[in-house]
Amino acid sequence: MKILEASQLADLDSYSCKEQNISSWELMERAAGLAYEEIKTRLNSATQQIKVLAGPGNNGGDGLAIAYFLAQDGWDVDVFLVNFTSSRSPDNQKNLVRLKNQAKSNIRELTEDSELPEFTSEDLVIDAIFGVGLNRSMPEFVQKLARKHNGSASQCICIDVPSGMYLDQSPGEDEAVFQSDLILTFQTPKLPFYLPDYSGVVGEVKIIDIGLSQKRLSEISSELNLVDLSLAKKLYRPRPRFSHKGTYGHAVLIGGSELMLGSVILSSKSCMHSGVGKTSVLMPSRGHSALIQHLPEAMLVENASEDFISDQDLGFNADAIGIGIGIGTSEAALSALGAWLEKADCPLVIDADALNLIAEHITLKDKKRLRTLDGQVPKKSILTPHPGELRRLVGSWKDDFEKLNLIKDFSKQFDVIVLAKDAYSLCVYQDQVFVNSTGNSGMATAGSGDVLTGLLTGLLAQGYSSLNAAVLGMFLHGLAGDLAAEEMSEESLTASDIIRYFGDSFSKLKA
Ligand SMILES: NC(=O)C1=CN([C@@H]2O[C@H](COP(=O)(O)OP(=O)(O)OC[C@H]3O[C@@H](n4cnc5c(N)ncnc54)[C@H](OP(=O)(O)O)[C@@H]3O)[C@@H](O)[C@H]2O)[C@@H](O)CC1
Ligand SMILES: Nc1ncnc2c1ncn2[C@@H]1O[C@H](COP(=O)(O)OP(=O)(O)O)[C@@H](O)[C@H]1O
Ligand SMILES: [K+]
Incomplete structure (x- = not known):
């Protein structure tokens, strides 16, 4: 609208x-x-x-x-x-x-x-x-x-x-x-x-x-749109009857560190429930058995370290990569992230500590601000900062209108989609702004963002354009949260519940 x-x-x-x-x-x-x-x-x-x-x-x-x-x-x-x-x-x-x-x-x-x-x-x-x-x-x-x-x-x-x-x-x-x-x-x-x-x-x-x-x-x-059900329906692509798992892409989630292994498991589960063909996970090896227990559908990529992500070759072509969830801000994570940004030849979904590391990197090399990011983040990647991460990325703002302008500038400068998470998330690509209409305060709970990252990565791998994946994913994620909250109240809602309602959320698109 x-x-x-x-x-x-x-x-x-x-x-x-x-x-x-x-x-x-x-x-x-x-x-x-x-x-x-x-x-x-x-x-x-x-x-x-x-x-x-x-x-x-x-x-x-x-x-x-x-x-x-x-x-x-x-x-x-x-x-x-x-x-x-x-x-x-x-x-x-x-x-x-x-x-x-x-x-x-x-x-x-x-x-x-x-x-x-x-x-x-x-x-x-x-x-x-x-x-x-x-x-x-x-x-x-x-x-x-x-x-x-x-x-x-x-x-x-x-x-x-x-x-x-x-x-x-x-x-x-x-x-x-x-x-x-x-x-x-x-x-x-x-x-x-x-x-x-x-x-x-x-x-x-x-x-x-x-x-x-x-x-x-x-x-x-109008470059400003409220994302409601009718707009989301226009973005949704029905699945052809004659299709196979290759049709729906291979997504890779890269995340986790010593004490933050659950986040990447959550993200991978979300990705697997997004309609994607295959999900592979690159995570610290100490989490491998936990992942397989929770998500037997996922495939593991060998990882050199027990505690941190690495830049291990995948051995296949990924259609989309989601990176950053729970990786921490260690030297090891920074170096692996740098390598992934360099070698990835598909759009990325970049979240959490990957955003913090990028922001820190920009600040450290302030004078080379443009060059540091430019060429390292693949164009049309989706960045999903919450307000704290956003501030680190684009700087401080005095009010919401200035914030919007900072996000637009950032998006133009680096040719990326910024999904600024909030009560009403804003998905911005250059001068286009999509305001989400779904979601509720029950989603203000640990892991909700990890679930969003998995969903976006899955949609991207299925061949949705970056902007469409971001807009549709943002809407579906909030809608799943709303449907979950209707059943179980906002208070008791957890991030895992959001994934359980993806099915009902997709069904609304087809109704
Ligand atoms: N869009 C639609 O389809 C329909 C719209 N409709 C209705 O019309 C409304 C818009 O009406 P509106 O244009 O007359 O403006 P409104 O808000 O009543 O302000 C009046 C005037 O006050 C002035 N002014 C401004 N700031 C001021 C200030 N601080 N202190 C003092 N004066 C100030 C300024 O005039 P100025 O002095 O700048 O010349 C302004 O024009 C809309 O919100 C909806 O309710 C429906 O009826 C039909 C369908
Ligand atoms: N009050 C709210 N209303 C609607 N959505 C919300 C609200 N609070 C949080 N969310 C959503 O929940 C998610 C939280 O993401 P994030 O802060 O990254 O969580 P985490 O880091 O714990 O995974 C975002 O998608 C955000 O839009
Ligand atoms: K009024």
Whole structure:
């Protein structure tokens, strides 16, 4: 699903009105009507007090229409006109006149001189002050209003976006944003919903299809996408009936060290369950018998050391290699990693300590930063850093938007795919950004990342392009975690459980 910028949304908006031969007011009426239908299902008692906060723009216009519909249905509604300017958008003005004529709700004006309303646990607040038009700090009294609301126990439904949220930047340290329980957003998801900087204000998100032009939507080029089931289905390649294990590739997992042998076993198991033809494992020899006990389907590659990975020749051509899981940061691991980066002639999935070693190597040779990595990491490799590893690789960032730019630069510089793991992972290739929609906090448990690496390596070996393997694997991994959590709760979920739900996760792609 495309994620659009404010200017693209405005374009889509006006194109749709022309295409459907409707006025902008009629479109607002449709959007507000659909939002109202959703709000109605959430109203829990006839005594609930509803407070609509309406700004002077089109977001406020939505709010005034919603207030009108609520009052028509007999709900008590207090409407606060948040008047930080004396001008109103024409559609807002029209809805205000209608609301006043209806004479069923209490309408009050809020300016910087007004006493701010109280909010209690009985209140349902509908925040329609600012939508996607916010382009500078909210006026101080509106920020005070947001802080007062956020400090109360009232429920809040935000229309389109929480007021105070920017589509293209994080809030300043002192800037207030309305905390939402529910966001009813129109037509397309908005990027900040998925970024940690806004995590404190984003509640449940419901995307409302308001019938904007699909033709125009398909024409608008967006490098930002939310990875949902329909996008994942497009990436998935069904298995031909006449196929054999050679069809699905030979994956190699290289990982483990003296005290971290489980990680590579987990990764190998995940890889074996990804649909791959064959999985070979190069790991410290002291773990060999444990691997065969846990995963008899896997093949072992001889390894020179009991405790560390080596650069032993494979004796066959690998279709994909996953490297780094549990290798540690020893000299032995560094030298083996260097050798593998040098000689691998297929794309790699690079994770964990391999990323730390690469990052350290870059820092040590800061002046040769470009050359150190360039030519050593095969192009189109997938790097899977968690936030700590990412910081070591690309440097520090002051907010999520700067982080995204650093990742893009890094991806362009080294021609690699960066899968930045997080609550909503971001898969970045050059300027293209894929935001994952699946996953849950039950996956914040040791080994989840190892499972992802195995899955990505397996998909890569099957012939998926690096970008498609990364995007599809990221989605399937999170979905498996969600299905597992449904059954067993987030608390009791372990990394092994994620693998057990790969089957159900793949099934969703075929449904
Ligand atoms: N997309 C769609 O399909 C549909 C969209 N709809 C709705 O329209 C909403 C967007 O409406 P909108 O463009 O009127 O902007 P909104 O957020 O109401 O802000 C109003 C104005 O405030 C101004 N301003 C900005 N920052 C400011 C500040 N800090 N302090 C003071 N002023 C500030 C700025 O104007 P400026 O002063 O920059 O000229 C801005 O234009 C959208 O979120 C959705 O709810 C639906 O109705 C129908 C379908
Ligand atoms: N709160 C969360 N919501 C969704 N996914 C999560 C959450 N926390 C962690 N994950 C996912 O779990 C995995 C954790 O990876 P990582 O930190 O490398 O774990 P480990 O090193 O223990 O294997 C990533 O894929 C990440 O996206
Ligand atoms: K809003």
